[in-house]
Amino acid sequence: MKRIVAVLGGGSFGTAIANILCHNGHQVKLWLRDHQLADHINHQHVNNRYFPDYPLHPALIATTDPVQAVADAELVFIATPSKAFRATIHPLQQQLAGKCIVSTTKGIEADSFMLMSQILQQEIPTAKVGVLSGPNLAKEIMAKGLTATVIASADNELRQLVQSVLHCDYFRVYGNDDMFGVELGGALKNIYAIVAGMAEAMGMGANTKSMLITRALAEMSRFAVNMGANPMTFIGLAGVGDLIVTCMSPLSRNFQVGMALGQGKSLEDAEAALGQIAEGVNTLQLVKDQADQIGVYMPLVSGLYEVVVMKQPVEKVVRSLMLGEQKTDVDFSVTELLARQ
Ligand SMILES: NC(=O)C1=CN([C@@H]2O[C@H](COP(=O)(O)OP(=O)(O)OC[C@H]3O[C@@H](n4cnc5c(N)ncnc54)[C@H](O)[C@@H]3O)[C@@H](O)[C@H]2O)C=CC1
Numbered sequence: 001m002k003r004i005v006a007v008l009g010g011g012s013f014g015t016a017i018a019n020i021l022c023h024n025g026h027q028v029k030l031w032l033r034d035h036q037l038a039d040h041i042n043h044q045h046v047n048n049r050y051f052p053d054y055p056l057h058p059a060l061i062a063t064t065d066p067v068q069a070v071a072d073a074e075l076v077f078i079a080t081p082s083k084a085f086r087a088t089i090h091p092l093q094q095q096l097a098g099k100c101i102v103s104t105t106k107g108i109e110a111d112s113f114m115l116m117s118q119i120l121q122q123e124i125p126t127a128k129v130g131v132l133s134g135p136n137l138a139k140e141i142m143a144k145g146l147t148a149t150v151i152a153s154a155d156n157e158l159r160q161l162v163q164s165v166l167h168c169d170y171f172r173v174y175g176n177d178d179m180f181g182v183e184l185g186g187a188l189k190n191i192y193a194i195v196a197g198m199a200e201a202m203g204m205g206a207n208t209k210s211m212l213i214t215r216a217l218a219e220m221s222r223f224a225v226n227m228g229a230n231p232m233t234f235i236g237l238a239g240v241g242d243l244i245v246t247c248m249s250p251l252s253r254n255f256q257v258g259m260a261l262g263q264g265k266s267l268e269d270a271e272a273a274l275g276q277i278a279e280g281v282n283t284l285q286l287v288k289d290q291a292d293q294i295g296v297y298m299p300l301v302s303g304l305y306e307v308v309v310m311k312q313p314v315e316k317v318v319r320s321l322m323l324g325e326q327k328t329d330v331d332f333s334v335t336e337l338l339a340r341q
């Protein structure tokens with residue numbers, strides 16, 4: 001069945017999602033702010049700022065008018081950076097009322113420590129809300145690389161709708177009802193991708209990278225479970241799946257920032273050279289404060305904070321991490337998990 005869908009945010013991920021929706025025969029409007037880019041997409045069918053080498057589906061319509069973008073849509077995806085999320089939806093409160101709205105944004109709001117789904121519920125209380133997250137590098141999706149994602153929502157109908165509009169021969173969509181865990185996982189893994197990029201730049205070996213990724217998973221799930229997430233979510237695509245891709249691929253912007261830091265560049269230079277959003281930089285500061293407040297042990301977050309914010313030498317921080325307390329390998333036991341049910 002052909003659906004009317006809007007995508008807000010014409011950067012890498014919004015473009016990739018809009019393109020799949022068109023590929024699947026849906027009527028799609030993509031909202032972005034840049035008039036020239038919108039014209040180019042409509043006439044040349046290429047997003048020349050983000051994907052100059054990949055043709056877009058010719059049916060994709062770009063618009064710079066957000067009201068027009070969402071007017072007839074029953075389903076709306078939001079793919080703006082977390083810093084711009086509230087400002088994007090606030091003026092559309094009336095138009096978005098009662099619709100199915102899915103955030104693809106992997107970040108946390110400064111000051112409030114709110115996730116995007118929580119902002120949606122606050123700004124548009126009548127909306128049905130979901131979150132899309134998983135190992136989903138936009139460029140690989142544009143290249144039609146075989147990919148899987150997770151749609152998380154308490155609303156079963158929304159989960160089914162999103163599965164049906166996005167599923168195709170190169171894109172699989174799994175469901176999860178732990179929206180909080182899925183969304184928090186997507187935000188947290190960006191921090192560890194920065195650490196992994198630094199390790200890469202420092203020439204560290206496979207043992208080291210494996211230790212980093214595994215201890216990152218332990219640390220992020222400890223934090224998320226403490227905040228109310230389901231620990232099982234972290235063994236899925238939106239947990240360990242997204243952590244692996246972002247910590248291993250040089251396509252990850254967070255990984256690229258880490259690489260630049262590991263090569264001795266300043267954070268400012270690293271972000272400027274990137275020219276795209278690396279959410280992990282803001283998330284680091286917010287998670288460090290929150291972990292200190294609620295007393296969750298996060299040595300990798302603390303170590304990265306020492307390097308990025310306190311400007312401590314990487315070698316000194318690595319040494320103190322290696323000499324730190326050696327806790328248990330796996331935090332959760334089956335008995336404990338069963339007791340939670
Ligand atoms: N690129 C990727 O592979 C994936 C990205 N994401 C998430 O999607 C979100 C968006 O990321 P990308 O599309 O990759 O970023 P991007 O940097 O490629 O594009 C961001 C877009 O948002 C626009 N934007 C910036 N400030 C804005 C504002 N104040 N109002 C409206 N629009 C604004 C930019 O002009 C740009 O079009 C992030 O939270 C990211 O973590 C999720 C999955 C994969």
Ligand SMILES: O=C(CO)COP(=O)(O)O
Binds near residue numbers: 134242245255279
């Ligand atoms: O979330 C992503 C892949 O799943 C993209 O990661 P980056 O934002 O680091 O590019």
